Amino acid sequence: MKIVCCVKYVPDATADRKFAADHTVDRVGVDGVLSELDEYAVEEALQIREGADDCEIIVVTVGPEPARAAILKSLQMGADAGVHVVDEAIHGSDAVGTSLVLAKAVERQQADLVLCGMASTDGSMSVVPAMLAERLGLAQLTFGTEVAVDGTTVRVRRDDDAASEIIEATLPVLISVTDQANEPRYPSFKGIMAAKKKPVQTLTLADLGIDSSEVGTEAAWTKVEEMRARPPRSAGTIVAADDGAGAERLVEFLASQKFI
Amino acid sequence: MRFELSPEHEDFRKSVREFAEAEIAPYAAGWDREHHFPVETVQQMGKLGLFGLTAPEEYGGAGEDGDFTSLCVAIEEIGRVDQSMGITLEAAVGLGINPLLTYGTDDQKRTWLPDLVAGTSLAGFGLTEPGSGSDAGATRTKADLIDGEWVINGNKQFITNSGSAITSLVTVTARTGARDDGRPEISTLIVPTGTPGFVAEKAYDKLGWHASDTHPLTLQDVRVPEANLLGERGKGFAQFLATLDDGRIAIAALAVGCIQACLELSVQYAGERTTFGVPIGRKQGVAFQIADLKVMVEAARALTYRAAALKDSGASATVLREAAAVAKLYATESAVTATRIATQVFGGYGFMEEYPVSRFYRDAKVLEIGEGTSEVQRMLIARSLGLPVE
Ligand SMILES: Cc1cc2nc3c(=O)[nH]c(=O)nc-3n(C[C@H](O)[C@H](O)[C@H](O)COP(=O)(O)OP(=O)(O)OC[C@H]3O[C@@H](n4cnc5c(N)ncnc54)[C@H](O)[C@@H]3O)c2cc1C
Numbered sequence: 001m002k003i004v005c006c007v008k009y010v011p012d013a014t015a016d017r018k019f020a021a022d023h024t025v026d027r028v029g030v031d032g033v034l035s036e037l038d039e040y041a042v043e044e045a046l047q048i049r050e051g052a053d054d055c056e057i058i059v060v061t062v063g064p065e066p067a068r069a070a071i072l073k074s075l076q077m078g079a080d081a082g083v084h085v086v087d088e089a090i091h092g093s094d095a096v097g098t099s100l101v102l103a104k105a106v107e108r109q110q111a112d113l114v115l116c117g118m119a120s121t122d123g124s125m126s127v128v129p130a131m132l133a134e135r136l137g138l139a140q141l142t143f144g145t146e147v148a149v150d151g152t153t154v155r156v157r158r159d160d161d162a163a164s165e166i167i168e169a170t171l172p173v174l175i176s177v178t179d180q181a182n183e184p185r186y187p188s189f190k191g192i193m194a195a196k197k198k199p200v201q202t203l204t205l206a207d208l209g210i211d212s213s214e215v216g217t218e219a220a221w222t223k224v225e226e227m228r229a230r231p232p233r234s235a236g237t238i239v240a241a242d243d244g245a246g247a248e249r250l251v252e253f254l255a256s257q258k259f260i
Numbered sequence: 261m262r263f264e265l266s267p268e269h270e271d272f273r274k275s276v277r278e279f280a281e282a283e284i285a286p287y288a289a290g291w292d293r294e295h296h297f298p299v300e301t302v303q304q305m306g307k308l309g310l311f312g313l314t315a316p317e318e319y320g321g322a323g324e325d326g327d328f329t330s331l332c333v334a335i336e337e338i339g340r341v342d343q344s345m346g347i348t349l350e351a352a353v354g355l356g357i358n359p360l361l362t363y364g365t366d367d368q369k370r371t372w373l374p375d376l377v378a379g380t381s382l383a384g385f386g387l388t389e390p391g392s393g394s395d396a397g398a399t400r401t402k403a404d405l406i407d408g409e410w411v412i413n414g415n416k417q418f419i420t421n422s423g424s425a426i427t428s429l430v431t432v433t434a435r436t437g438a439r440d441d442g443r444p445e446i447s448t449l450i451v452p453t454g455t456p457g458f459v460a461e462k463a464y465d466k467l468g469w470h471a472s473d474t475h476p477l478t479l480q481d482v483r484v485p486e487a488n489l490l491g492e493r494g495k496g497f498a499q500f501l502a503t504l505d506d507g508r509i510a511i512a513a514l515a516v517g518c519i520q521a522c523l524e525l526s527v528q529y530a531g532e533r534t535t536f537g538v539p540i541g542r543k544q545g546v547a548f549q550i551a552d553l554k555v556m557v558e559a560a561r562a563l564t565y566r567a568a569a570l571k572d573s574g575a576s577a578t579v580l581r582e583a584a585a586v587a588k589l590y591a592t593e594s595a596v597t598a599t600r601i602a603t604q605v606f607g608g609y610g611f612m613e614e615y616p617v618s619r620f621y622r623d624a625k626v627l628e629i630g631e632g633t634s635e636v637q638r639m640l641i642a643r644s645l646g647l648p649v650e
Binding site (some may be wrong): 072185187188189191192193196 | 278
């Protein structure tokens with residue numbers, strides 16, 4: 001079995017986030033990491049491999065030079081090989097453009113299973129897995145909280161507020177997993193040393209047969225018009241409880257804010 | 261000259277730090293308060309491969325890739341959030357696994373190492389006795405070879421990882437006869453924990469390291485097979501000296517983690533706490549002390565990783581002994597000073613158990629005592645300088 005994991009390099013959420021002059025996220029000038037939500041996809045792939053006889057995991061990332069760190073971390077966790085699509089023309093691509101590049105890169109792998117995280121921790125769009133499945137003509141089982149692969153049958157559990165459902169499909173499929181799916185492992189020293197020797201292929205748009213006019217800022221369907229730093233936290237509302245009616249007032253407040 | 265850790269060691273540091281911050285830091289104060297030894301966390305550390313950094317692959321270790329330097333990185337990072345778990349790892353590998361690796365027969369290694377390396381079991385190292393600490397050669401514990409079995413009698417004091425729910429064995433030093441020169445012959449024996457007559461007595465009530473497992477041991481007519489001799493008969497003294505040399509580097513790494521914690525906590529607090537209308541970090545009296553912490557952590561780290569690098573490059577025993585003593589002495593005494601400074605920076609809050617500095621303050625002191633006191637380190641250094649010190 002061959003699994004492709006799509007992983008994204010994102011600015012470290014614990015550091016200050018910066019934007020470039022064209023309103024895109026600055027991915028070069030800041031410390032970046034493998035998107036935490038993609039660690040769940042990598043872990044899921046590793047667990048599937050543990051239960052399979054013969055299974056190879058390829059991680060694919062689209063992003064500038066430093067994005068290689070996202071591949072490296074995945075390889076340190078245990079994936080077998082990496083594919084890095086890097087091309088200046090990709091800069092400024094939106095989800096539509098990104099999914100095109102990913103689709104072309106993933107297509108070449110002839111994977112049985114494509115795994116994605118539920119969203120990126122920077123864009124938080126959650127649409128790339130769906131777009132990618134559509135482009136690849138794969139069944140999509142998104143937001144999985146439990147994944148079981150049995151021969152060519154894949155069963156995924158989805159939990160939402162009202163109900164849980166189990167959906168099933170036959171390989172090949174695309175799955176996105178949530179942060180409830182597993183506990184991603186920390187790379188061991190052995191894994192870190194092994195990753196040094198694992199192959200990473202670098203591809204350009206030309207290698208994938210994509211015309212640069214199809215991607216990037218110009219081709220994007222969406223545009224960031226304006227942005228502002230998050231306002232500093234306000235003082236908040238204090239619900240007084242000394243007269244014994246605090247709980248009632250708290251419920252009223254939560255209801256008025258549509259939290260409940 | 262360039263002296264720095266490899267990118268892989270730095271990546272490993274990140275990985276252990278993430279682990280330590282998520283799986284240990286939030287619970288450390290609670291374990292300390294409850295004097296609780298968290299077996300599950302030890303096993304998680306095992307899953308991360310921390311116990312196998314110096315072991316060959318056939319026993320589940322990191323093999324060729326692993327080294328002493330990576331072990332020091334792991335101990336430093338665990339020790340940065342919790343000294344108790346740091347010493348648990350240090351003793352498990354430095355005192356538990358390493359003697360078996362170095363002196364064990366294939367059979368002994370196959371029997372014990374896989375579980376120890378996986379972190380599903382722990383081994384203790386029983387050298388110290390009520391009447392023999394710094395003077396470890398004065399061991400009173402006796403082992404007689406009777407009908408193909410060693411019969412061991414004696415007491416051991418302050419033995420780390422010796423009485424936990426997952427302790428599988430303790431190696432003990434014992435007199436096994438007299439040498440030609442009349443001095444006692446000392447050998448090392450492997451004592452599995454279930455052996456009748458072996459008792460790990462009630463855990464100590466300690467000043468610090470509350471979550472670390474330390475017990476006095478009683479050995480009364482403990483019988484183990486002749487094959488449980490570890491290494492050569494009569495080589496026990498030389499073996500533990502070598503074991504302690506390596507262990508001291510690892511203790512120095514634990515001290516570096518402690519100083520690093522003091523530094524980070526102090527920098528943060530000095531920026532937040534205001535007195536007389538300004539953050540206390542504006543006061544030179546505070547800021548300069550924190551600057552000293554930076555010097556201590558850098559110097560201690562450099563000495564520690566230099567000693568680890570010497571160990572990894574196969575330096576001679578004499579070179580290693582001196583480097584280990586220098587690193588241990590400086591790093592541990594700095595750690596005690598650093599906790600005193602950090603506690604002072606925190607003022608009254610530093611004396612409260614709600615703040616981690618107070619825990620580090622209590623934990624640091626023993627660094628100057630275990631695996632050779634500061635006086636013993638000074639003695640070793642003076643001797644290596646050729647001084648006629650006693
Ligand atoms: C929490 C903890 C865990 C431990 N874990 C282990 C373990 O796992 N295994 C193990 O075998 N041991 C362990 N030890 C024991 C430790 O190694 C000894 O306590 C240490 O070596 C000192 O021995 P002692 O306590 O008998 O002190 P002593 O040797 O009695 O020393 C008392 C004082 O005299 C000084 N002194 C002694 N001799 C000299 C000299 N020649 N010149 C100058 N000064 C001298 C010492 O430096 C010290 O200040 C542990 C100890 C503690 C506290």
